[in-house]
Amino acid sequence: MRRMAETRRLLDEARGGDRAALDELFGRHRGRLYAFTRSAMGGASRGSVAAEDVLQETLLEASRKLGSFEDRGPSSFYRWLVAIARFKVREADRARRAGKRAIESPLGDDPAARDTSPSGRAMRRERAEILRDALAALPGEQGEAVRLRYLEALPVADVAARIGKSEGAVKALVARGLASLAENREDSG
């Protein structure tokens, strides 16, 4: 049983300084945003914690700038996060090219908790990582459509304009792209 979210309430509470609400709000987007970060960082992030750091840095920045977020519709909060993440990815790229340490220490990540995860859980987590990478590497129009529509939360019409297809075709591309991920996972898992 899942209850429907009260996103706006969370947002308002978070803006009022409620940490728990902020955590909850971020929690609802974190996984997808992480997938976006990995996809935006491309191969550079493989095998490193860089994507996770960028994600943390993104959320930290978002929490600082929460006051300047303008609510422009249901998906606007996530798109705002994506915009920050994109900026942070670029920042990290620049820093990496300059040979500097990429990112300051992240929000309260608890390293101890990592080690205490049961192995099954860790495995599932690993599978999620693989999935996210597969998502980032989905080829062709399908991959493009999935990333724009799902990871960047662009409206279908915008995606359609971007890749020069009809809206129906975009929906079908996205559906097929995600379905192919699901199939691959079943094959391997």
Next chain:
Amino acid sequence: MSESLEDVQDRVLDALHAGELPDREALLAAHPEHADALARFLDLLAEIETTPRAADRPPARLGEFRILREIGRGGMGVVYEAEQPSLRRRVALKVLPPALAHDPRVLARFRREAEAAGRLRHPNIVPVFSVGESGGVPFFAMELVEGRSLAEVIRERAAGGGSPMPPDAWRRWAAEIAARVADALHAAHAERILHRDVKPANVILDPSGTPRLTDFGLAADLAAPGLTMTGETFGTPLYMSPEQALRREAPLDPRTDVYSLGVTLYELLTLRSPYDATTTPEILSALQQGLLVAPRKLDPAFPEALERVVLRAMGRAPDDRYATAAAFAEDLRNWLAGRPVEAPAAGPPRSARPERAASHPTAHPQATRRVRLRVALAASVMALVFVGVLWLGPHEPREGLVLGGGPITAKELRALIDGTDPEGVATLHAWVDPQVRLRGVVARDELGSYRVDLGTGFTDPDPLPGVPALVIARFEAQAEGVPVRDLGFAYAVILDDGVILSRGPEVRLADVLGHAKQRASVVVTHRAKIRIVARPPTLLPSMPPSPEQLTRAWESAGGTACSWQETRTLLVFDEAPSGHPEFATGPDVDPGMLEVLSPTRFHDVHVSSRGESGGDRRISVMFDGMGAPGPVPAVFEVHLLDPDTGLVLARATWVRDARDEDREDEVRHAACLRFAIEDGGSGRDAGTLVGLANNSAETVTLRFVPSRRLAFETTDFEQIWGRELHLVVPSKGARDDGRRTEAKVVPYDPPKTLRLRDLAKEGAPGGVAAIGRMVTPRVGLRRVVSRRSPGSYEIAIVLDTGGVPVDGDTVFLALWEIRVDAGPWRPIEYVVCGVGPGGGSGVSGAMPLERSLGAALSSPSVEVLHRLTVKVAPRPQRLAAGFCGVESYVTPQPEWAEAAGPAWMWDSGPVTLLVYDDFPDDYPEAVRSDELDAQIRTSLAPTSGGACRIGPGRVLNAPFVFGASPVPLACEVDLVADDGSVVGTATYTQPSGDGPTARTVSLDFVLAEPAAAAEQRLLLDLAKGGAIQVKLRFRPSRDVARRLTAFDRYWNGTVTVPVSIGGM
């Protein structure tokens, strides 16, 4: 309504982007044709969306339980499969998600749930084994039930799968299942526990086929009402009873569960929802109107008796249903056994009869009108709760309560709600008394603010019956020569019974007055438009709604409820009075001002006598000068006192006439009071009264008494109204001249500022004991504030009388007001009260700061301004002679306000509290700000916001970032060159609104002509492209800024900014 898989999936993506968690069950149920593909799709997304963050991973252990895997997750918690080694059994552990574990309301609900469920023992109820807490994570362990939920069973059969049971056998099986669940519910009801969330997903069929009711997640103890008053609505509306979904005023009782079980049985029997509705508003509307589809409409072969049983359970009104779950079970078993069922064939008079329900949705016109309004209200409420449901259907949520058209009185409003109003739409004209109170005078350098009291100002005393409402006023103000400005919202949350639960923030005038500062006074014209909307559950009473929420509620409320206009004169002072923000009557204020503001003159006193025995004798007093231009309370009492004895002879209550608003110029500052002279007085008062009644000349005293605490708080009652007037009642001869007689008024002149030490002087007002000497009260902060747990102060205030014994009949009443100014400014005031005996003992009180710190917890420190009012008053009778304990806290009593008058004001100045991540082992007493370590100081100070740029027109743009300390309204920023010379100056002005939102500020400095040497060098360097630095130095432009923002501590420094070349 079949939709393509792609479209459904696309909507799921939209929901995810909006931060919503897709309701897997509902989705699969809504699209059985795509169930398989959709399930795979949701699984995939769930995996991708699995958060990579450590904090969300399950702990390895909780108490003695070893966690094995996550089974499920709901709005209220995560369920894990876990092992209990001591008993070698597997259990299901329900744990609050960490994000929620800090919310006291959620915690309370969780504990209640665990306690309630822990008391239940029934074969058809999943038992709770134990309740515990580990590392701050509360959890409870329940039996791990393997099996499938009825929701899955229904879905499977709807898709054509599952057991090939013939319809007849299926119905018998379903009835049997429902009867057993009803047994379980009855057992819970006997323990005074409601389930409140009965639905197919919460009934699990264990491997033996036994139905087990689980998830008392919404259980409310029948014995603990009030917990549902917070405006929260839980559960899936599809299975809610009308009274639960539509939030009717009556408390829920077991019959709400009977209804939900009825829906569950309906679905089990027909494999579909009883309503032809998909969106939440549609469901609510169907619910209220009893628009359910009779099973026999769907399937003529459906047994008629069984239909009656199902529909009886789903009666629209609780009285239409089975009185208990047991009765429901019994009737089901009647049907199973082939006995006649109790449920009447034609349906009870007000129940949803199958035929009528299906074809005549509006059987009772009167009830229906009520229905519509309620539904509209509830729909707007529910729309906010079930945001996530909306994407399941294409329809927009229905509009909320729409008010517009002609005037209405409370009676008419009630008629509207009762459904007897012919039009069904009206304007709330009767909301005439929004009672704007000026909270303080406005200082030239200070933030002015209104305190707005939105009461239930109907012309008759009935509040909105049964409608938990949000009253919103939108204010505009106009000062002389300043265009109309939108001041923003004020609001009040009103409960079903008319109790005002919370009230909005002060409306700030700073913006308007910014342009009127040169004048000695400004006239501010207000306009308020008021709307009443159903209270969205998201606006919890404990939480100030955000402007965005109010805007939404405002917009959804449609037409204008009431327009109202008032003009006030505000006085503008050069500097905030010491007692800011209260109106100060201390030595800083011209005493003449008090005369202007106070009620002083009476122009007519008339005594009339009707009735033989004097039982109906009245004294009328007409007076004017009602505090113009000061605020006038909505209600206050005037006591007629015998000036010699101080005894109250008669009382009158003055109520502001609503109609005054329309003709305020004539009536506004005059009032006529009628004192009923009560019989039964004795001795001297009887004599006085008789004298008054006979119009013999007498002197009486009028004392103004606030009848409500609110008046006391919002109109500076104490200072302006809390005075006595000596009144000479005219002699008999005067009476013969007619009614208009000029009365001589001798204003009683109380001390303008009464300090405790003044009490020692001769002629101190009666009832106040003499005190020899007053020593400054000391405030000690007992606690620092913790980020994790609710912080609280304990304040010890010592009132030292300098060793002079104080009369034992005297107590100190100390009222604290605490204002917390934290990062984003959210001043919240608390008033606590302490009582101390005479004799130099201390007074202490503690107050929770939890709420006000909500906004401040992200800051490393908060500023707290204390203000303390100490009153010395006769000890109330109820504090018996033995009272002496300084430990005991006493709730402020209304009569203490009556004892007002003498008071001593004291302002401790700001105290800085440090906010810790957790309580330090031995948390220190208040840390003085000069002891702040350098790191914290740095985080409070402004820092560089990046490089500054020089642009055309010799303008240098320099950014800086606020620290966590309060930001001054205005400050000067100097641009300082290397050699210390100032090359430019700019002024920062805080934008209007709720405080600074952008933390980064860019200022433009115009470089002065002619160029000084330093400037020349600066420009030269810039022109050459050389990297240089400049410094920003902050100076307070006003004294108030210095005091309120601890300017000297945090702002008084320089920030070094690199300069880069570039366009701006």
